[in-house]
Amino acid sequence: MSLKDLSKTSMNKSKRIFSGVQPSGDLHIGNYLGAIKNFVSLQKEYECFFCVVDLHAITVWQDPQQLAHKTREVTAAFIASGIDSDKNVLFSQSQVPQHAQLAWIFSCVARMGWLNRMTQFKDKAGKDKENVSVGLFSYPTLMAADILVYLATHVPVGEDQKQHLELTRDIAQKFNNDFKTDLFPVPEPLIFGEGARVMSLRDGTKKMSKSDSSDYSRIMLNDTADEIVQKIRKAKTDPHTLPANMKEAYKRPEAFNLLSIFASFNNKSTEDVVEQYAGKEFSSFKKDLADVIVDKIDPIGKEMQKLIDDKPYLDGIMKKGKEKAIYVADSVLSKVYDVVGFSKT
Numbered sequence: 001m002s003l004k005d006l007s008k009t010s011m012n013k014s015k016r017i018f019s020g021v022q023p024s025g026d027l028h029i030g031n032y033l034g035a036i037k038n039f040v041s042l043q044k045e046y047e048c049f050f051c052v053v054d055l056h057a058i059t060v061w062q063d064p065q066q067l068a069h070k071t072r073e074v075t076a077a078f079i080a081s082g083i084d085s086d087k088n089v090l091f092s093q094s095q096v097p098q099h100a101q102l103a104w105i106f107s108c109v110a111r112m113g114w115l116n117r118m119t120q121f122k123d124k125a126g127k128d129k130e131n132v133s134v135g136l137f138s139y140p141t142l143m144a145a146d147i148l149v150y151l152a153t154h155v156p157v158g159e160d161q162k163q164h165l166e167l168t169r170d171i172a173q174k175f176n177n178d179f180k181t182d183l184f185p186v187p188e189p190l191i192f193g194e195g196a197r198v199m200s201l202r203d204g205t206k207k208m209s210k211s212d213s214s215d216y217s218r219i220m221l222n223d224t225a226d227e228i229v230q231k232i233r234k235a236k237t238d239p240h241t242l243p244a245n246m247k248e249a250y251k252r253p254e255a256f257n258l259l260s261i262f263a264s265f266n267n268k269s270t271e272d273v274v275e276q277y278a279g280k281e282f283s284s285f286k287k288d289l290a291d292v293i294v295d296k297i298d299p300i301g302k303e304m305q306k307l308i309d310d311k312p313y314l315d316g317i318m319k320k321g322k323e324k325a326i327y328v329a330d331s332v333l334s335k336v337y338d339v340v341g342f343s344k345t
């Protein structure tokens, strides 16, 4: 997609997607199945802005020596997974200042009561509410700006992000009402079935996460084939054979999680996989599961490494993406400034 193509669509309400991934650690199969794999199919139908959201990442401490490297790693993961860097806009959030500028305006539109209801803040802050960053609390207003600064109409979201997208919709509507404009679309969620919530390999009730202290809780995109096999072998299960039906599967979180992961990698429904393995031993199922993960993830990990080693190539892609993103974001922000009444002198 060239700048010329973008200029045609930047202000119309065509089907446009924004989504982001934080460079807050090594990407895992939860990020892949819940987000990146879906991005690959969405690029056929939508104009897509895929962003490495480093401003979001610093809501919790990030090592400055590592952050730029992690940002490049996420970009490499997008491309290695099959996202076309010519057709889509791939860039890093901090390099497009319009996100932060619009976020400030939105923090004056959003209400304290709305943000107080965000369950992810409560989960992440835990008992330490007084000591977490202000950014962690206001994170959803930045997310709203990420989406709306491109007038995105659709947002692929995992279960965990549904509430934040609701808030984005509320902000778009309140802005439009307050300023008597129809500038912002009210973006629709795109929710995917299998893989929408991949759980920890150590605890089937906890989300698989980059920041979990145990490496054995997740499979990373840069794990070797041997590491993947080891992690699946050690994944927590229960003492029974595999569930006989879905009703039983729902009651056994670790078994359900592994069956869902298998389903997602094979583009099947969990129900079909439960039926396929009903009453079988975990040992043989785990072997099949490790095989399919290695088959899909190992080539991605190797391609990521090749891209990371080719710094000029990867940096060139990010630079091109940044220029395209700024081109659109700047035209939208300029309209917002007019609507809000900011003086341009």
Ligand code: AQP
Pocket: 020, 021, 022, 023, 024, 025, 030, 031, 032, 033, 034, 035, 156, 157, 158, 159, 160, 161, 195, 196, 197, 198, 199, 207, 208, 209, 210, 211, 212
């Ligand atoms: N376990 C998961 N299952 C399904 N989808 C997931 N996503 C993350 N974890 C899972 C989806 O991946 C996208 C990018 O996530 P993110 O990097 O923005 O942040 P996150 O959701 O906070 O991911 P982590 O791994 O849990 O990071 P930390 O530990 O840093 O907070 C999103 O679309 C998300 O839904």
